[in-house]
Amino acid sequence: LELDGIRRLVITRGLESVSFFSSLQREQRERLAEIMEVQYASSQEYLFHEGDAADSMYVVIEGFVSCFMADFGDEPIAEFHPRSDRPWFGELAMTGKAPRSQTARAREPSKLFVVRRSDFV
16 A cells, blocks of 8 residues: 555544544545545644634544633633544534634644545535
């Protein structure tokens, strides 16, 4: 297998364990894996800020990500990690053009699968 094939295989297998994608057939997950990227975030790194253009959704594969809203200060309003019931966030970016309503920040070194709306539609 070439490197790109290994990347697709890793993403496809990773998606099997995420309930958001569990209803997809294997072939559909494989096609999704072709357009998904792997992104690494260091501890305290911002993935996006409230008000940014919403252009992608994320799946936390390793690590921990918190989301915040300016109105609530430093108190997280949502937290995502691989073992949570919902390890994905930002999915509204796939359906609309509204700006980000929250800020997302990695709380520890994290590995995420990312799909961009421009690649999905």
